[in-house]
Each structure stands twice: as C-alpha cells, then as structure tokens.
Amino acid sequence: MQKILTQLPHDILILVLELLASVDLAALGQTCRALYLFINEHGWTTYLRTHPRPSCSLVHARAHWSARRRAKYDALTDVAWQTCSFVARPLANRWISKHSPLLAISKNRLVVVAGNELYSYSFGASTNENSTPSVSFEASFSLLEGHARFGDITAISLAFSDERNDVFFIAFQDGLVERITITTLTPTEPPTITRHFASTLPNSDFSESLSSSSQILLSLSSNGSVSLADYRDVLSTTSHPLTWYSTIDLKTRSWASHLSLSSSTPYAAFGTSNSPTPLQIYSLPDAQFTSETPSVLLSTGSNSTTVSSSSAVYGLSQAPPSSPWGSSPQIIVAGWYDSKVRCYDLRTPSSSAYSPTSDSGLAGIAIPTLCPVLSLHNPWSYEPIYSVSCGGGSGSHIAAGSARHSVLSFWDIRSPQAGWSVHAPGNDPSPVYSVVLESSRCFGATESRPFVYDFGPGVIIDTYPPITRTRGDKLKPYKTSGRKGIDYYVTKYHHSRGITANDH
Incomplete structure (x- = not known):
C-alpha cells in the first residue's frame, strides 16, 4: 500500500x-x-x-x-471536548457590584463591559510547542464621563479590527451610542482608548442589542425600534456621526438581534417578548427594510403555529461552522424563555401560514412559519436561556447560558442527546449573561465576573491572569500540586435531551 x-x-x-x-x-x-x-x-x-x-x-x-x-x-x-475535559478559570476577582456584563471578541482581545467599565484582555502568541497561548489582562477604562450617573452599557458590537486597532460600537442606557477604538502601540505598553460620539437613538430609547455585518450596524431598542446605519464613512473620520437610514417598529419589548448580510438572502432576526410571535425574520434586500411585516416567523414546533404569549427569545447566534446542515449563515440558533435551544434552517419550506392577532400589530397578514430542525434541552434546568454561541470541538457545539445558578449547557449537534452542563467558577447564583464559544475556549460572564473554560492542551498557571481569592468568595482552586492555581473547582453533570425535527 x-x-x-x-x-x-x-x-x-x-x-x-x-x-x-x-x-x-x-x-x-x-x-x-x-x-x-x-x-x-x-x-x-x-x-x-x-x-x-x-x-x-x-x-x-x-x-x-x-x-x-x-x-x-x-x-x-477535540478529544478534550469528547471527554468533557477542560480547565476552568475566572478571569477577574469578584466585582464589588452586580452587573449584566457583555462580551465582544476580536483577533486581538476579549472585551468585557460591565456597568460603565470596559475591561480588555489581550491574546498572546505562544511559540512553545507544549503550552497554550496566554490571555492577559491589559487595562480597564471607565466610560462614565459624558453620560448620566447610571449610564450603564447596554450593548456592544465589533465593527472593525486590524493588527493594531479594534473598533467597537457601544450603546448606553441614556440612549447614546459611542464609537470606541482600542489601539495597541507596542506589546509592552498598555492599550490606548479613543472615544467618539456616534449617535443618539430617537425617542429617548436605548439600544438593547447591536449587531453588525458587512459594515452595516443594526440597533434594536428596548421598545422594539429597529434602525440601520452604514458606518463605512464613520470609520475614516473623527467627527462623522452615524446616520440611521432605515427603520421599522416591532411594537414590543425586544431583547436580541442577529444581522446577516452575507447570506444569499440577507436578513435580520429579532428575539422579542410579550408577543405570540417572539422570533421573527425580516428580509433585507440592498441592506434595508422594505416592509414592516416579517418575511418568516419561527415557531416552537411542528404541532403549533403559535407560541405562548408569555414566551420570549433572549439569545441568537449563527449555527456551528461544522453543523450537519452545513455552515450556511441561514442556520439560526435561538435561546428561548422556556429553557429550550432551537435551531432553524431558513432554507427549508415553511410549515404553515400564520395570521397574527390584532394585539401583535400584524393582524390579517398570512406569514410563512418555520419549525425548528432541532430542539435542545437540559432536563435538570427549566430556567430561561439568556445567551447562546456556537463553535467548540470539531466546530459542532452549541453553548447556552441559563438565567440562574451560572449554568452553561453544551451539546454536540452530531449527537444532540448527549449534552452536559457546568457551573461557572464560584457557582454564582446568576445568569450567564454573555457567552463566546471558540474552538478550544468558551468565554462567559456572570453578574460577578468573567470566566473561561479552556479545552486546549498545555494550559499552565501563567496562561490566565492571577486571581486573589477574597473573603466570602466561593472560588475553590484545586490544591493538588499538579493543578494548584491552574484549575478551579466547578460542578458539571451529563444529561440527555435532544429532539430532532421528527420527534416534535
């Protein structure tokens, strides 16, 4: 041979x-x-x-x-993912106050925003064959200046990244949106931050979610107002504000958005609440809204064209890059209030046409409805899903952060009935507000601190920032000589509950 x-x-x-x-x-x-x-x-x-x-x-x-x-x-x-073997590390000491933090990531750094503070963690480039690249704390910045006393950050989206600069759009509770640039001058110096006013949302509302794609920024406000802005010109000048050029009104409390302009049929997905149709898709030909009516409604299952009026969708993500359905941007993963994670393929034929009731603002309009191609559930938790992200081992995993007990649940969608869950380091009685899943790392954030699970080989004590355990903190590092300071105690457990489309 x-x-x-x-x-x-x-x-x-x-x-x-x-x-x-x-x-x-x-x-x-x-x-x-x-x-x-x-x-x-x-x-x-x-x-x-x-x-x-x-x-x-x-x-x-x-x-x-x-x-x-x-x-x-x-x-x-991949082997570590198959055996649920990882190193759990907090990335910071416990915050003094409780927050609803958000994460954003670029090839240069992980950004954590909590309250009106921004924390930056840089990524190292290890040449050692036996160690994994480091994650180091760079700096923290207060963004309170220029905002109301309680002007907390409500949304963040990465707009641009090169070898030295990361540009983010950050929304505040007072309705302002800023363009923030973090610049690395040299590897040995702390980064600098530059702030520029970007826009003010109309109607004194604030952005609940920011999403960007193909240099278009989408803002979803808390009351359901949706706006688009082209930020190509904004990046090249220090004074040019954002101009919102296309708007619609969802007429309901809104939580999450996902913008996909690279899809063969560009669209925006919205997760809302207090509506019989909390997950809606709007077509975006030429990167603008052409109708106040959604093009597709996404339901909970094949036996129901509507969902409970008390339901909601809090988290949205594109599907894993190596999913059985392919890496198409037309695959959406959604985290629901009923503790389920549902996957939808927008390429599939609609299962029915639904006419919303008058209280939805879409009365008398027949709208195509899609059922999920896969539903996932941790049977030991009935808490709402607050955050979702995709990636992981073999590029086929989904991570979902629950609303209580700092629980993250994982599923390999090639074998969806073999899921498992783990508590964040410290077992904070908190939601996992934000999660970013990569090939070997899963970053998350609770009300108390950011954390990471690292499935890669070669993690050492210096891979992540040192943590000083404070009085009353529930962090418990391993004390054995081989793992002291490297790994922290976490509670994990296996569960089986994955339902294919034919099982609804």
Whole structure:
C-alpha cells in the first residue's frame, strides 16, 4: 500500500489525504520518509482547510505554528471536548457590584463591559510547542464621563479590527451610542482608548442589542425600534456621526438581534417578548427594510403555529461552522424563555401560514412559519436561556447560558442527546449573561465576573491572569500540586435531551 501511494500523482494523493482523519494522517506519515515529507507539506494544510476551527483568541498564535502543530492542537482539543475535559478559570476577582456584563471578541482581545467599565484582555502568541497561548489582562477604562450617573452599557458590537486597532460600537442606557477604538502601540505598553460620539437613538430609547455585518450596524431598542446605519464613512473620520437610514417598529419589548448580510438572502432576526410571535425574520434586500411585516416567523414546533404569549427569545447566534446542515449563515440558533435551544434552517419550506392577532400589530397578514430542525434541552434546568454561541470541538457545539445558578449547557449537534452542563467558577447564583464559544475556549460572564473554560492542551498557571481569592468568595482552586492555581473547582453533570425535527 505504501508503495502504491508514493507512486500516485501528487494531485491524486492530495485527494486521498482529504479523506483521512488527523490520526490516520499521523500514522501514514510514520510509514516512510517520502510520505512524512509530503504530508507535512500538503497533508496537514489540506486537513486544516477541510476542518475549520474558527478561534479569534488563537489567530496570532496559529500564524506562527506549522500546519502539523495546528492540526495536533485541534485534534487534542477535540478529544478534550469528547471527554468533557477542560480547565476552568475566572478571569477577574469578584466585582464589588452586580452587573449584566457583555462580551465582544476580536483577533486581538476579549472585551468585557460591565456597568460603565470596559475591561480588555489581550491574546498572546505562544511559540512553545507544549503550552497554550496566554490571555492577559491589559487595562480597564471607565466610560462614565459624558453620560448620566447610571449610564450603564447596554450593548456592544465589533465593527472593525486590524493588527493594531479594534473598533467597537457601544450603546448606553441614556440612549447614546459611542464609537470606541482600542489601539495597541507596542506589546509592552498598555492599550490606548479613543472615544467618539456616534449617535443618539430617537425617542429617548436605548439600544438593547447591536449587531453588525458587512459594515452595516443594526440597533434594536428596548421598545422594539429597529434602525440601520452604514458606518463605512464613520470609520475614516473623527467627527462623522452615524446616520440611521432605515427603520421599522416591532411594537414590543425586544431583547436580541442577529444581522446577516452575507447570506444569499440577507436578513435580520429579532428575539422579542410579550408577543405570540417572539422570533421573527425580516428580509433585507440592498441592506434595508422594505416592509414592516416579517418575511418568516419561527415557531416552537411542528404541532403549533403559535407560541405562548408569555414566551420570549433572549439569545441568537449563527449555527456551528461544522453543523450537519452545513455552515450556511441561514442556520439560526435561538435561546428561548422556556429553557429550550432551537435551531432553524431558513432554507427549508415553511410549515404553515400564520395570521397574527390584532394585539401583535400584524393582524390579517398570512406569514410563512418555520419549525425548528432541532430542539435542545437540559432536563435538570427549566430556567430561561439568556445567551447562546456556537463553535467548540470539531466546530459542532452549541453553548447556552441559563438565567440562574451560572449554568452553561453544551451539546454536540452530531449527537444532540448527549449534552452536559457546568457551573461557572464560584457557582454564582446568576445568569450567564454573555457567552463566546471558540474552538478550544468558551468565554462567559456572570453578574460577578468573567470566566473561561479552556479545552486546549498545555494550559499552565501563567496562561490566565492571577486571581486573589477574597473573603466570602466561593472560588475553590484545586490544591493538588499538579493543578494548584491552574484549575478551579466547578460542578458539571451529563444529561440527555435532544429532539430532532421528527420527534416534535
């Protein structure tokens, strides 16, 4: 077999290598020097191209790694996900006050906003074969100046990122939206922050959710007002404010938005409450609203075209990059008030046409309705889902933050009935307000602090910022010599509750 493979033309051999798993490639490379050299040159690159693992916090590190090193890291990470093996670390000491924090991530840093403070964590680029890249605390910035005394941050969205600068739009409770640039001058100096006024939302309302795509910013206010703005010109000047050019009114309390302009059919998804149709899709041809009526309503299941008037949707995300349905941006994952996580494929035919009642503002209009292609549930928790994110091992996981007890639930959608859940370090009696799931890391934030679960190999005590345990804090680091200061006690448990579309 070895002789046959070495005699194949290189283009044919590359096609053969595309079918092999990482362990098979490694074994094949041990058979002879010719195959070892060929796999190192072509095989690992081909494997990485067909097995993507999106991860902002590893971008700089992976740029310095060989293709074989990247594939090895991914393979070990996938095994850790399969065995639920990870290092749990708080990223900060307990905040003095309770907050509703939010996370945003770029290839340079993780940003945590809580109250009117911004905390920045930079990503290192480890060249050590046996250690994972570090996450270091950079700086904190108070954003209270220029705002009301209780002008807390209510929404954040990354707008632009390059090697030195990260630009975010940040909304405040007083209705103002700022453009904030964090700049890294040198690796040894703390970053600088530049603030510019961006806009004021109309009607003295505040933005509950900001979402950006293709240099278009979407603002969803707390009372359901939706606005779009093109920020391409804003990035090139210090004084140009945002101009909201397309608006609609959802006429209900609103929570979450997801903007997708890269889809073949551009759309915006909205999660609301106090409505019989809390999850709605609006078409956005030419990046603007053409109708006050949603193009699709997303229901809870095939046996119901409506949902309870007390239901709500708090979290929205694009599906995992390696989901069974493909990596299409037309796959949506939603976290519902009834503790379910539901996945929808906007490419599927509608199951029915629904005419909302008069109190929804859409009376007499027949709107296509889609059922979920997959529903997920932690049977030991009936708390609402506050946040969702996708990625993880093999690029096929969903993470969902619950409304109490700092519980994060995970499912591999290739085997949805084998889910598991874990409490955040410290077991805070809090929602998981925000979550960012990458290939090897899951970042989250409770009312008390941000935290991370790291599934990658080579985590050491200096990978994350040191934590000083304070009096009354429930943090419990492992005390064994091999794990002291590296890992913190967390409670985790397995559960089985995944329902395919045919099981509703």
